[in-house]
Amino acid sequence: MKRLLFLMSLYLFSPLCIAAGESKPLDSVYVNLSDKASMQRGARLFVNYCLPCHSAAYMRYNRMAEDLDISEQVLKENLLFASDKVGDLMTTNMSAKDGKKWFGVQPPDLTLVAKVRKPDWIYTYLRSFYMDENSPSGWNNTLFENVAMPHILYGLQGNQRLAGTDPETGKPEFTLVSEGSLTPEEYDATVRDLINFLVYLSEPVRLKRHSIGVFVILFLLVFMILAYLLKKEYWKDVH
Ligand code: HEC
Known part of the structure; x- marks a missing residue:
């Protein structure tokens, strides 16, 4: 019983603890799981x-290809780098040992990230990397300090370089010192595609749940009309 209470309180208070630890201001992203094109682009970025x-x-x-309407041909030609069978799990080719050796930590699995x-x-996080000569990789991150x-x-x-902090929002400010292949707006949209994909990845059934939800509402509406007509029919004789 004690254990149960402990687990329940952990469950109830964990969002508070996480929120308390998350003192840095975040930029918000609009996640849209009905945008299949965005999730397909995100999948391509992810494997690359x-x-x-x-x-x-x-x-x-x-499973990913089926959920995101990616044809088997596109899957085989563009997305299968780390593996050769369409039924394989999306594992990385880098061994845990190499990860530790190269980065000091093993890059975590991202299925549930x-x-x-x-x-x-x-x-x-993906928009907060900046150049830092003191870090082993040459980069640091304002959200995840000393990230490997x-x-x-x-x-x-x-x-980009860190230019300072906005006194009003408390958000870091960056200046771009060398351009990439995308404009800042395009880069934000690209990162959003990745996020859409990662949200799908963390809960694939959500795609199905959405369509089931719509079906249930439609069913209830039709049922309500039928029930109303039936009621009218019954009460006709009473009056
Ligand atoms: C060169 C190897 C490498 C590549 C490629 C890479 N990462 Fe990482 N990533 C790491 C390492 C190492 C860590 C662990 C950082 C640490 O703990 O300091 C990490 C950590 C992360 C984290 C933080 C996880 C957590 O909860 O602590 C996220 C999110 C992440 N990576 C996302 C991505 C995404 C998205 C991509 C593709 C755009 C990517 N990474 C590509 C090496 C890599």
Whole structure:
């Protein structure tokens, strides 16, 4: 019983604890799980830029392709780098040992990261890398200080330096010192695609749940009309 109470309080208070630890201001991202095109672009970014180090080991390629309307041909030609069978789990080719050796920590599995870290956090994180000569990778991150991950998307975003902090919002300010292949707006949209994909990845059934929800509401509406007509029919004779 005590154990149960303890677990229940942990469950109830954990969001508060996480919120308390999350003192840094975040930028918000609009997540839209009906935007399949965005999630497809996110999937492509994910296998190209993230899978070399991180796994998404609870997801299979063919399940992802089916959920996101990606044809088998596109899957085979564009998304299968780390593996050769469509039914494989999305594991990384980098061994845990190499990860430790190269980065000091093993890059964590990202299947559930959108649940653990929340979309706004990851969105802010991927836009907060800046050049720092004192860090082993050459980059640091205002949201995740002394992070071991290098700025993988710098080719797209360009390189920025930390310019200071906005006194009103408390958010860090950056200046772009070398341009990437994307404009800042395009980069934000690209990161949003990745977030959309990561949110899908953390709970694939949500795609289905949405369509089931619509179906249930429609059913209830039709049922209500039928019930109303039936009521009218019954009471006709009473009056
Ligand atoms: C070169 C290897 C490498 C690549 C490529 C890479 N990461 Fe990382 N990532 C790391 C390492 C190492 C860490 C652990 C950082 C630490 O604990 O200091 C990390 C941590 C993270 C975290 C924080 C996880 C947590 O909850 O602590 C997120 C989120 C993340 N990476 C997302 C991504 C995304 C999205 C991509 C693709 C755009 C990506 N990473 C590509 C190496 C990489």
